[in-house]
Each structure stands twice: as C-alpha cells, then as structure tokens.
Amino acid sequence: TATTTKAAAQAAPAAAPVAVRSSRGKRLSLVVPMHNEAPVFDALFERLEATVGKLRIDLEIVCVDDGSRDNTLDLLRAKAKADKRIRAVALSRNFGKEAALTAGLEAATGDMVVPLDADLQDPPELIAEFVALWEQGYDVVYGVRSDRTSDTVLKRTTANLFYRVFNMLSDYPIPASTGDFRLMDRRVVEALMRLPERNRFMKGLFAWVGFRQVGVPYVRPARMAGETAWGYRKLMRFAVDGLTAFTTLPLRIWTLVGIGSAVLAVITGLGLIVRVLVVGRDVPGYASLMVVLLFGFALQMIALGVMGEYLGRMYQEVKGRPTYLVKDRIGFDS
Ligand code: UDP
Numbered sequence: 001t002a003t004t005t006k007a008a009a010q011a012a013p014a015a016a017p018v019a020v021r022s023s024r025g026k027r028l029s030l031v032v033p034m035h036n037e038a039p040v041f042d043a044l045f046e047r048l049e050a051t052v053g054k055l056r057i058d059l060e061i062v063c064v065d066d067g068s069r070d071n072t073l074d075l076l077r078a079k080a081k082a083d084k085r086i087r088a089v090a091l092s093r094n095f096g097k098e099a100a101l102t103a104g105l106e107a108a109t110g111d112m113v114v115p116l117d118a119d120l121q122d123p124p125e126l127i128a129e130f131v132a133l134w135e136q137g138y139d140v141v142y143g144v145r146s147d148r149t150s151d152t153v154l155k156r157t158t159a160n161l162f163y164r165v166f167n168m169l170s171d172y173p174i175p176a177s178t179g180d181f182r183l184m185d186r187r188v189v190e191a192l193m194r195l196p197e198r199n200r201f202m203k204g205l206f207a208w209v210g211f212r213q214v215g216v217p218y219v220r221p222a223r224m225a226g227e228t229a230w231g232y233r234k235l236m237r238f239a240v241d242g243l244t245a246f247t248t249l250p251l252r253i254w255t256l257v258g259i260g261s262a263v264l265a266v267i268t269g270l271g272l273i274v275r276v277l278v279v280g281r282d283v284p285g286y287a288s289l290m291v292v293l294l295f296g297f298a299l300q301m302i303a304l305g306v307m308g309e310y311l312g313r314m315y316q317e318v319k320g321r322p323t324y325l326v327k328d329r330i331g332f333d334s
C-alpha cells in the first residue's frame with residue numbers, strides 16, 4: 001500500500017488534501033433560526049437525520065424560535081423532549097434572522113458550528129464535505145451558490161448589484177453568492193461573539209473575522225414549503241428602521257435633499273451655459289455665481305446627511321439594548 005499512496009500523492013495536484021485534525025470525539029452544532037416554520041418542520045428533521053445524523057460525530061441541533069406565530073415552538077418542545085440532541089432557544093418576539101442566528105451561535109456548544117436555514121434551502125448533505133474540509137485545517141467552510149436560477153431575475157440582479165457596491169466600499173469583501181450556510185470552527189464563533197455591535201449584518205461580520213476560509217459550490221434549491229419572509233421582511237425592516245430609528249430619519253433625509261440639490265445644480269448650470277451661448281449674457285457673473293452657490297449648498301447637505309447616517313447608527317449602538325431577549329431555553333439542562 002505504501003507504493004500506491006506514493007503514486008497517488010504524485011498524481012495528485014500540489015495542494016493535496018491532508019487531514020491535519022480529526023473530527024473524532026468533536027461536537028458539531030447546527031444552528032437553525034425558525035420563524036413560522038411548522039410547514040417544513042418534519043421534513044427538516046427527517047432530512048437532518050438522514051444526513052448529519054449519519055455522520056460519526058457528536059451532534060447538537062440548536063433551534064431558535066424567532067417569535068413564530070404558528071406552532072413551531074410547540075413542535076420544538078415536543079421534539080426536544082423526544083431527542084436529547086435537540087435544544088431550543090425561544091426569543092421573546094420576532095427579532096429578525098440576524099438576531100436569531102446570534103442567539104443560536106451563543107447557545108451552541110460545538111467545536112464546529114453550522115448555521116442552517118429551516119426551509120432546507122441549505123442542503124444538509126453538504127455538511128459532510130464541510131467537515132472534511134475542516135479536517136484539512138480550514139476554519140470557515142462556506143457554501144457558494146453556483147447557480148441562482150431558483151431566484152427571480154429581479155432578486156438576482158439586485159443581489160449582484162449589492163455585492164458589487166458593498167465590495168467596492170468595504171475593506172472586508174464578501175464572497176459573492178454566499179449566505180449564512182457555512183461551517184465555522186469554535187474559534188471563529190468565539191471571535192464573532194466578541195463583536196459587540198447590535199446591527200448584526202452577519203455576512204459582513206463573517207468576512208471581517210478572517211481565519212482560513214474556503215468556499216464550496218452548491219446549487220440552492222427553492223424553499224421546500226411554507227413562506228419566505230422576504231418581501232414581507234424587507235417591508236418589516238423598512239418599517240422597523242423608520243420607527244426604532246425615529247430620530248435618525250430626519251438626519252438621513254438630508255442625504256436625499258443634498259443629492260437632489262446637486263442634480264438640480266448641474267441641470268441649472270447646464271441650462272444657464274446653453275442660455276448664455278444661445279441668447280447671450282444678461283447680468284454678468286450671475287450664471288457662475290448661481291452654479292457655485294447651488295453646488296456648494298448641495299455638497300454641504302450631502303456631508304450633513306452622511307454624518308446623520310453615522311450619528312443614527314451610533315445612537316442605536318449607544319443605547320446598548322440587547323440584540324435579542326430569550327423567553328425560554330429548552331433542553332439545555334441535560
Ligand atoms: N427567519 C427568522 N426570523 C425572521 C425571518 C426568517 O429566524 O424574522 C429564518 C427562517 O425561519 C429561515 C431563515 O431565517 O430558517 C431564512 O428565512 P427565509 O427562508 O424566509 O429567507 P430566504 O431564504 O427567502 O432569504
């Protein structure tokens with residue numbers, strides 16, 4: 001066998017996979033945020049049983065009930081009672097996916113932690129591959145959607161635009177088409193928990209912490225059953241933004257005013273130039289004065305608006321409200 005391994009090693013590419021650590025005796029935690037997921041509940045656990053349940057590793061499933069209005073929490077109670085591997089954290093109301101995920105990550109005890117959508121859009125079959133890459137020394141193994149045809153054209157275009165703009169502006173680029181579906185080493189989870197911010201934009205935080213990361217392409221299926229909170233959620237976020245940040249809106253609005261004035265200034269300026277060229281000048285100096293005045297005014301407004309953006313966020317953080325509140329913890333005593 002020595003010769004065959006040698007031959008295999010020679011045939012393999014330069015960076016041949018080498019296991020540097022073993023998952024033997026380690027614990028894997030799945031973190032599943034759930035908001036009104038009763039329609040997919042049974043299918044989810046069946047699928048998990050058939051995939052990660054088969055892995056030779058200690059398993060823990062931390063479900064976070066994010067203020068469901070259906071019977072998700074009752075189902076979870078029953079499930080946790082019947083199966084010691086299943087634990088649940090019930091939040092006191094709907095805090096949104098990012099907060100639910102944070103609650104789950106903080107409750108998880110595993111050496112490896114995998115956040116997973118309840119609707120089976122993150123195929124649990126992939127987790128075996130994630131674990132294998134973890135064994136090769138990667139601290140973060142993230143799923144990359146190789147094909148987004150299960151999304152509408154609109155969602156795809158806006159998502160692409162978002163990644164492009166974000167990566168242009170941010171020092172910590174997010175790999176495109178990457179969601180929360182990933183395997184993280186304990187160290188990475190600890191690092192995430194040390195970030196104190198309330199505005200938990202997970203994708204950004206994941207990128208910020210660094211560590212050895214690798215992507216695994218996969219095809220993301222459509223939602224199994226139930227309803228996406230998306231269109232709804234976007235509106236919700238919009239409303240919550242407007243209400244909680246009640247006092248930041250008057251600050252932020254100046255950005256729009258500033259941009260509007262800048263556009264107006266440019267149009268007015270062009271109009272005046274054309275007028276001078278066609279009709280001739282009336283009062284000397286008027287046109288240039290007007291352009292400078294309007295444009296300067298617009299710039300000040302934009303600057304004020306940008307400061308408002310930051311001030312509003314500082315206000316949110318300074319209030320220091322917790323990211324989420326727990327109503328109930330189920331199955332953690334064992
Ligand atoms: N989710 C949550 N709280 C919310 C909205 C969603 O915990 O307020 C959960 C949801 O149960 C699911 C995951 O976040 O497990 C992804 O949500 P969804 O499938 O609705 O989003 P999409 O896949 O359409 O982006």
Ligand code: MG
Binds near residue numbers: 117119121223228
């Ligand atoms: Mg989904």
